[in-house]
Amino acid sequence: xALDTETLTHLIDTVxxxxxxxxxxxxxRVEEENAIPPEIVREMRDLGLFGxxxxxxxxxxxxxxxxxxxxxxxxxRASPCFRSLIGTNNGIGSQGIIIDGTSEQKTEWLxxxxxxxxxxxxxxxxxxxxxxxxxxxxxxxPEGDSYVLNGTKRYITNAPIAGLFTVMARTDPSVRGAxxxxxxxxxxxxxxxxxGKPDRKMGQRGTLTADVMFDDxxxxxxxxxxxxxxxxxxxxxxxxxxxxxxIAAICCAAASRLLDESLAYARERKQFGQPxxxxxxxxxxxxxxxxxLYAGTSMVRDAARKRxxxxxxxxxxxxxxxxxxxMVGRVADRAVQIHGGAGYMADYPVExxxxxxxxxxxxxxxxxxxxxIIAREMLKET
Amino acid sequence: MKVLVPVKRVVDYNVKIRxxxxxxxxxxxxxxxxxxxxxxxxxxxxxxxxxxxxxxEVVAVSIGPQQAQETIRTALAMGADRGIHIKHDGEVxxxxxxxxxxxxxxxxxxxLVLTGKQAIDDDCNQTGQMLAALLGWAQGTxxxxxxxxxxxxxxxxxxxxxxxTIQLKLPxxxxxxxxLNEPRYASLPNIMKAxxxxxxxxxxxxxxxxxxxxxxxxxxxxxxxxxxxIKVESVDELVEKLKTEAKVI
Ligand SMILES: Cc1cc2nc3c(=O)[nH]c(=O)nc-3n(C[C@H](O)[C@H](O)[C@H](O)COP(=O)(O)OP(=O)(O)OC[C@H]3O[C@@H](n4cnc5c(N)ncnc54)[C@H](O)[C@@H]3O)c2cc1C
Numbered sequence: 322x323a324l325d326t327e328t329l330t331h332l333i334d335t336v337x338x339x340x341x342x343x344x345x346x347x348x349x350r351v352e353e354e355n356a357i358p359p360e361i362v363r364e365m366r367d368l369g370l371f372g373x374x375x376x377x378x379x380x381x382x383x384x385x386x387x388x389x390x391x392x393x394x395x396x397x398r399a400s401p402c403f404r405s406l407i408g409t410n411n412g413i414g415s416q417g418i419i420i421d422g423t424s425e426q427k428t429e430w431l432x433x434x435x436x437x438x439x440x441x442x443x444x445x446x447x448x449x450x451x452x453x454x455x456x457x458x459x460x461x462x463p464e465g466d467s468y469v470l471n472g473t474k475r476y477i478t479n480a481p482i483a484g485l486f487t488v489m490a491r492t493d494p495s496v497r498g499a500x501x502x503x504x505x506x507x508x509x510x511x512x513x514x515x516x517g518k519p520d521r522k523m524g525q526r527g528t529l530t531a532d533v534m535f536d537d538x539x540x541x542x543x544x545x546x547x548x549x550x551x552x553x554x555x556x557x558x559x560x561x562x563x564x565x566x567x568i569a570a571i572c573c574a575a576a577s578r579l580l581d582e583s584l585a586y587a588r589e590r591k592q593f594g595q596p597x598x599x600x601x602x603x604x605x606x607x608x609x610x611x612x613x614l615y616a617g618t619s620m621v622r623d624a625a626r627k628r629x630x631x632x633x634x635x636x637x638x639x640x641x642x643x644x645x646x647x648m649v650g651r652v653a654d655r656a657v658q659i660h661g662g663a664g665y666m667a668d669y670p671v672e673x674x675x676x677x678x679x680x681x682x683x684x685x686x687x688x689x690x691x692x693x694i695i696a697r698e699m700l701k702e703t
Numbered sequence: 704m705k706v707l708v709p710v711k712r713v714v715d716y717n718v719k720i721r722x723x724x725x726x727x728x729x730x731x732x733x734x735x736x737x738x739x740x741x742x743x744x745x746x747x748x749x750x751x752x753x754x755x756x757x758x759x760e761v762v763a764v765s766i767g768p769q770q771a772q773e774t775i776r777t778a779l780a781m782g783a784d785r786g787i788h789i790k791h792d793g794e795v796x797x798x799x800x801x802x803x804x805x806x807x808x809x810x811x812x813x814x815l816v817l818t819g820k821q822a823i824d825d826d827c828n829q830t831g832q833m834l835a836a837l838l839g840w841a842q843g844t845x846x847x848x849x850x851x852x853x854x855x856x857x858x859x860x861x862x863x864x865x866x867x868t869i870q871l872k873l874p875x876x877x878x879x880x881x882x883l884n885e886p887r888y889a890s891l892p893n894i895m896k897a898x899x900x901x902x903x904x905x906x907x908x909x910x911x912x913x914x915x916x917x918x919x920x921x922x923x924x925x926x927x928x929x930x931x932x933i934k935v936e937s938v939d940e941l942v943e944k945l946k947t948e949a950k951v952i
Contacts, residue, residue, distance in 0.1 A: 324895070325898070327773060327776070328776075328894060328895060328898050331773070331776065331777070331780065331889075331894050331897075332891055332894050334737075335888055335889055335894060336891075339888055364888070367888075368888055368890050368891060369890045369891035369892045369893075370891070372892075382891055382892060382895060
């Protein structure tokens with residue numbers, strides 16, 4: 322690890338305190354208004370949360386993966402919408418530039434992404450392109466020294482507030498599959514780019530997703546990440562590799578919050594003349610959740626360390642994303658069960674988290690897609 | 704102007720305090736420690752003075768075990784420029800701390816010392832006053848407002864029954880109260896930068912001070928457990944009980 326223990330502890334403690342004092346108390350308001358209050362957004366900027374994974378040379382903290390997941394364990398205890406706000410800048414919205422961008426692209430965008438001045442969105446999914454991500458259809462027609470983009474992206478996180486879109490588009494229609502895809506950096510406000518109405522989602526209120534439409538949207542050839550066409554899909558997959566570990570850590574954090582809420586409720590709530598925490602069937606649920614949470618955090622830490630040591634962790638990242646997203650689903654289900662009827666009521670955080678965590682099994686690759694990746698990697702090895 | 708801010712490492716204010724089984728003190732092993740909240744307010748005020756151009760340098764000083772350096776780092780992450788650590792294991796009493804601070808003041812020559820009004824571990828509320836006495840400086844305690852102008856400090860003090868505003872000549876000691884400001888969260892980049900700011904390490908002997916406690920703690924005990932509540936039938940009964948039993952009105 323690059324940081325000494327004392328500094329890392331100080332970072333984690335500060336995020337924990339911010340979560341407890343500022344974020345958790347404001348959750349009901351965020352749910353009600355479907356928006357994070359501007360003063361909280363400003364505090365998150367001031368704290369430096371937008372630049373966790375962006376290199377120090379470009380104004381970020383340059384945390385290693387092992388350090389980033391520790392911060393995620395702390396931050397993810399608050400409603401997932403807060404981490405979504407900073408999630409794209411630290412993950413899918415900036416990593417493409419960090420991993421494959423030219424030095425001009427880095428200098429132009431990374432400092433503003435690190436400070437949170439610009440919000441980055443990552444646009445891969447389309448109406449007819451989901452799990453089969455290599456089938457990207459949005460077209461980028463070369464014309465002189467520029468490309469003309471036409472098509473629609475779907476469910477794009479932070480699109481309504483984004484200043485920069487990383488857009489996966491097909492530059493070569495004669496090549497099917499991954500090789501014909503390029504990644505473009507398209508600033509919001511580019512003529513021909515419009516953002517649709519925010520989607521009405523099951524949960525994660527406070528985070529907005531929307532369609533992004535491209536209608537003869539012209540961008541210079543220098544907007545291609547890394548300056549070379551045809552490498553976009555490879556970039557996207559590298560980006561998702563890191564993102565999956567981050568999401569897995571967030572799942573663990575949500576599970577730990579759900580477990581704390583469950584424990585507190587089980588101690589307070591009395592039936593048959595005693596706290597329900599005394600009933601062994603309740604204890605079994607608590608123990609089951611705690612064990613799975615421990616397994617999840619352990620595997621995330623292990624994979625993060627391996628990645629920092631330079632190992633390829635495609636398989637491990639997918640194992641973590643698969644296990645932790647499914648795990649938090651089970652923990653959320655038990656949390657509602659432990660709360661009884663109260664768990665079905667919006668007055669209790671577990672009702673909200675139950676809906677919020679459902680997303681983790683869907684995006685950045687569904688559970689089925691993670692299984693396919695894990696199997697593919699194993700079969701490659703043998 | 705140079706501002707000196709003494710900071711103390713105490714049991715974190717969120718921790719449920721447990722008394723040691725032998726009654727000799729409170730449990731501090733494996734307990735989360737952090738900066739005394741009133742000292743945090745003092746650091747915040749000093750940093751604000753610097754940001755407003757009223758101060759050039761903010762120096763944080765702590766007397767305590769090796770880990771007190773973490774507390775100094777917190778101050779550095781909030782915006783203090785450098786730290787001074789006087790290493791001492793075991794208990795220190797306000798008078799010893801005040802003597803050590805006097806020595807630091809004589810060495811550093813600050814025009815303003817901002818202290819917390821008290822530390823939340825022993826609630827002594829003495830150090831600032833003792834330091835003012837030892838130095839023969841002006842003091843303003845329990846500050847809820849502080850303005851520096853024309854070579855002086857205007858201090859609004861929270862006193863029983865209201866607010867008192869006094870004008871101090873500098874150099875002065877000001878002890879700060881809860882309502883003076885709301886301390887910032889040290890930003891993550893500043894926490895990382897704090898690592899590179901200097902901390903001077905000293906021992907009490909360097910200043911010719913003997914910190915051996917003069918008081919002996921006889922016994923520490925838990926407060927009596929809270930009695931269960933009761934339901935009253937009427938407002939009249941409530942008022943009656945508040946008068947006769949609780950004796951609060
Ligand atoms: C709230 C939210 C935010 C999002 N944010 C973004 C974003 O910022 N950027 C972005 O690009 N995308 C984003 N997405 C899109 C997300 O990544 C996709 O929804 C996801 O990849 C699944 O694609 P799909 O919805 O088209 O489902 P489909 O691919 O149609 O899948 C439907 C079902 O079929 C299964 N399935 C598909 N193929 C196979 C197979 N080969 N074998 C077995 N089962 C299979 C899936 O697992 C799933 O169960 C977001 C989605 C949501 C809901």
